[in-house]
Amino acid sequence: MSLNVLGSLATADGGGFQAPTAGEFYQPLLFDGPFAITRPAVVLLLSVGLIAWWLIASTKEAAIVPGKRQWVTEGAYGFVRNGIARDIIGSKDFLRFVPLLFSMFMLILVNNLFGVIPPIQYPTMSRVGIPVALTLVVYVTYHYIGIKRVGLRAYFKNLVPPGLPGWIKPSIFVLEVITFFVTRPLTLALRLFGNMFAGHILIVLFITGGWYMLTSGGILLPAAGAVTWIFGFVMTLFELLVEFLQAYVFTLLTALYIAGAVADEH
Amino acid sequence: MTGNIAILGYGLSAIGPGIGVGLIFAAYINGVARQPEARGMLQPIAFLGMAITEALAIFGIALAFVFRG
Numbered sequence: 322m323s324l325n326v327l328g329s330l331a332t333a334d335g336g337g338f339q340a341p342t343a344g345e346f347y348q349p350l351l352f353d354g355p356f357a358i359t360r361p362a363v364v365l366l367l368s369v370g371l372i373a374w375w376l377i378a379s380t381k382e383a384a385i386v387p388g389k390r391q392w393v394t395e396g397a398y399g400f401v402r403n404g405i406a407r408d409i410i411g412s413k414d415f416l417r418f419v420p421l422l423f424s425m426f427m428l429i430l431v432n433n434l435f436g437v438i439p440p441i442q443y444p445t446m447s448r449v450g451i452p453v454a455l456t457l458v459v460y461v462t463y464h465y466i467g468i469k470r471v472g473l474r475a476y477f478k479n480l481v482p483p484g485l486p487g488w489i490k491p492s493i494f495v496l497e498v499i500t501f502f503v504t505r506p507l508t509l510a511l512r513l514f515g516n517m518f519a520g521h522i523l524i525v526l527f528i529t530g531g532w533y534m535l536t537s538g539g540i541l542l543p544a545a546g547a548v549t550w551i552f553g554f555v556m557t558l559f560e561l562l563v564e565f566l567q568a569y570v571f572t573l574l575t576a577l578y579i580a581g582a583v584a585d586e587h
Numbered sequence: 588m589t590g591n592i593a594i595l596g597y598g599l600s601a602i603g604p605g606i607g608v609g610l611i612f613a614a615y616i617n618g619v620a621r622q623p624e625a626r627g628m629l630q631p632i633a634f635l636g637m638a639i640t641e642a643l644a645i646f647g648i649a650l651a652f653v654f655r656g
Contacts, residue, residue, distance in 0.1 A: 512645050
């Protein structure tokens with residue numbers, strides 16, 4: 322966003338500061354309505370292209386002694402493979418899930434980082450549909466694995482941990498079904514969405530609010546605005562941390578859910 | 588005074604997760620301080636705990652925007 326846009330945003334509707342709203346995130350570029358090509362769609366396509374190009378380019382001439390680019394790619398891959406997949410799923414059958422986990426991690430990480438990289442500055446995951454789509458993949462994957470491994474009846478039977486007294490089983494069963502089919506996907510999608518959404522709106526609030534105070538005349542208010550703006554930059558750095566963390570947490574939870582489905586006991 | 592009570596609700600919903608996340612990282616730091624080589628093992632557990640505890644606050648902010656009117 323250019324500063325002119327910021328200024329007009331801050332002083333829209335005549336006097337008074339307009340705090341940023343959820344409407345901020347709907348930015349159609351082409352067309353309008355449900356089939357509009359919006360900014361997140363373009364950013365998402367860009368990220369996919371960028372990841373594909375980077376992964377191919379950095380591993381095309383893979384050497385035993387890695388170059389700089391290969392080192393970065395291998396670092397990210399090793400982090401997901403050893404730090405997440407192998408530790409959580411276990412060394413027996415983690416390897417077939419590494420492609421899924423690595424794709425998830427890279428896609429979320431790059432899209433989240435786009436939230437603070439200057440010319441783009443739009444966290445794709447702040448549109449709830451995109452985390453929901455990713456979660457749907459995870460949701461189908463872990464249920465499919467679990468049901469394929471033991472069959473539908475046993476899958477539901479295994480939801481209740483063994484060794485419980487009989488009278489408590491029905492209520493635990495209901496709780497576990499809610500956990501597996503409602504809470505898990507809901508929290509997985511909402512966590513990513515909520516963090517990106519809240520973080521971005523916070524930065525927009527600091528920057529627009531700071532700009533509004535800077536341009537509102539007087540002495541004290543612009544001084545406070547300058548402090549607010551500096552704090553906006555600090556929040557951007559904090560956002561960088563959160564963005565990485567959310568990509569990590571999403572992949573970690575995906576691995577955990579898959580581990581629950583492939584594990585022999587509950 | 589005007590405003591939206593949903594934001595107040597979000598503030599309330601953030602108290603619990605705030606305390607919870609604090610406790611988790613306190614325990615994590617304690618564990619690493621006592622046994623630095625266990626760091627790699629504790630890290631995923633700590634972040635998992637954080638992710639699960641955080642869920643309530645995330646619900647809070649989502650619902651605050653839902654009930655904004």
